[in-house]
Amino acid sequence: MTVGVLALQGAFREHEEMLHRMGVATRQVRLPRDLAEVDRLIIPGGESTTIGKLLVMYELLTPLRERILAGMPVWGTCAGAILMARRIVDGRPDQPALNVMDIEARRNAFGSQLDSFEAEVDVTDIDHPFHTVFIRAPILEKPGEQCRVLATLPDGRIVAARQAHMLATSFHPELTNDSSIHELFLSF
């Protein structure tokens, strides 16, 4: 199994390092020919408007969307989750996106007052509280019927969801030492 990590912008190295510690082979995806070589893909955190523009520039947006719709497992962290959502709330009007997952993403939902924070969160199918790191994070909203909520903050706001082979997290598991969400994704 080769796990692709979209390497256009953002925290892709941290995902690669986590996967290497787990003994999993990775490949950086920048071009359509890289995408053809991978079995699954992580879309990292970063800046969703920039990653979206680069997806268009590198002619990856359409082939990536088609692979996901054909069933390739995909996991978006933070900006990656925003790119996967069916609708982006508070996005840029011209922001390119994949629109593959039946959920909305509200960008920068915690405002500038609370740019970054950490919390222990219960995640479905993970047997211990997960240490979450949020950085200018989105909140996930209005999940469709096919979408299963995996984690919420104590106030009920959704921070992780799964729809079949698609996983979205508002937070950054690659910035912790806990590989359990990476393991969850590899089980898809």
Ligand code: GLN
């Ligand atoms: N605020 C960023 C965006 O809109 C996401 C931040 C992140 O990925 N850490 O894309």
